[in-house]
Amino acid sequence: MRSFILLSAAAALTLASPVPQELDFSLIDTVETPSNVTIPTNTDELVVVYDSDSAAAAVQTSVLTGQTEIDISNSTTNSTSSSTLRRRGTCAVQASGSGPVPSPDTASAFLSYSAFASAASAAATPSGYTQAFKNLNASNNAYGYLGFTNLASYDSEKCASKCNAISGCAAFNLYYERDPSKDPGTGCENPSSTTNIKCVFWGGPVTSSNANNAGQFRSKFQVVIAGSNGYVNNTIEPADGFSSPNYYGNTAIDAPVDCNGQSTFLGSKVFTGGPFDASLCAAACDAQSATNLKANKATCKFFNTYILSRNNVAIGQYCNLYSQTWANSYATYTGSNSGGNKYTVSYSYGFSASADAGTCKKP
Incomplete structure (x- = not known):
């Protein structure tokens, strides 16, 4: 009987221990480091116009076709008045x-x-x-x-x-x-x-x-x-269909298995070429749900999105998807090393689906 109790306790500890959502190095090691921005001197103003709806639609299409690294740069355009442009040339x-x-x-x-x-x-x-x-x-x-x-x-x-x-x-x-x-x-x-x-x-x-x-x-x-x-x-734009965000700072969710001993992690995406936008991860969550429903798999109820940096340079917006909401106390992951590179987390937020946050239930 004593052996059974010890084994049961060990099993319980195993179920409660985290299943790390390690960064997908096969995904992020190939993401290019952005070039430093050069502010032009031949104009008094330049505004980059960002179309969030267009970017979210591009993300949904990409996720539905199985892509994980998603470039949204086509959703940004430069806008400047031609009257403000000044000639550049020697001694101009x-x-x-x-x-x-x-x-x-x-x-x-x-x-x-x-x-x-x-x-x-x-x-x-x-x-x-x-x-x-x-x-x-x-x-x-x-x-x-x-x-x-x-x-x-x-x-x-x-x-x-x-x-x-x-x-x-x-x-x-x-x-x-x-x-x-x-x-x-x-x-x-x-x-x-x-x-x-x-x-x-x-x-x-x-x-x-x-x-x-x-x-x-x-x-x-x-x-x-x-x-x-x-x-x-102090605030970020909300994501339609999701609750107000929880802010985790420089840490990301490192979720355990659920109450049935199953992983709730549904995969990762990374977005490049635009500003940080929580609605991109929301779009990925919705698209992943549509894909999983067809395969009779768990749908996305929660996501954690943050800025991912390589060697202190931001390279993209990372997005982790889950079938269950996890409390702030599970935001303990700070990053990892790969191939001589150091990856770190910052500007991290979590969002739960408004209609169903994904509560685990015993069968």
Whole structure:
């Protein structure tokens, strides 16, 4: 009898232990690392228009045909007024920015100019946002570039209002940039500078760790950045047919087997080429349910979606599907290593189906 009790206890422990939802390395190891974004200097504004409905439809079609890596870049288009485009060519005059030009007109003077630091330190945190960092000398290469605009003044509220009007905008970066007054080239290798006040929009969070663009040389002219502030929206767009999201931060769900000893994990997808959008994972969940119903398999009732980074660079939006909702306490997975690469989780959310969250029942 004692042996039976011990065996039963061991079995119970086995059923309660997690079944790790390890990253699908065959899927993610081949995902290309996005190139760093270059903010254009020959226009005062560029907005990337994102069509969430088009992207979700593309995801559903892809899942129904068995795809797991899904590029949604066709759902984004660049929009800029042709009247704002300025000619680029050797020594072509560039429009003047709205910020002050320090004296002497050097990169080092720009970086130490106290007015830039004062403006960044005094900037208000807009309603509905959290400040991610303050007064850095670098701009972001975050996830899901959605364009930029040059502002007339260092105004975090104005920048936030523009972000709020852009589909998919989750965060923005506000900073001063030292730019050339002429396009550097032969005969004007190091022209005088102008100061642009840039408001850059992103489809994922800006952080101090992805604020890694400290500038560049254009011929002999040095572009540098000062007074860089980052702000992240406190909410994300809801997903139709699903509950309000639970936020897990830098961890993902690592679910155990269910009450019948069965795995509830239904597979993973990864989306690239657009902003973070929970409705993409919702679309994948619905499409997976349609596929599974035909095979008399469990349907999708819960998903966990997050930004996946390789070696601290965001490479895509990862999406794990489940047949049952799991509590926040199961959000314990932080990432893994593969082939010398380190994969990490951030900006992680969980959504349950509104109609049926998937409660396990004993037969």
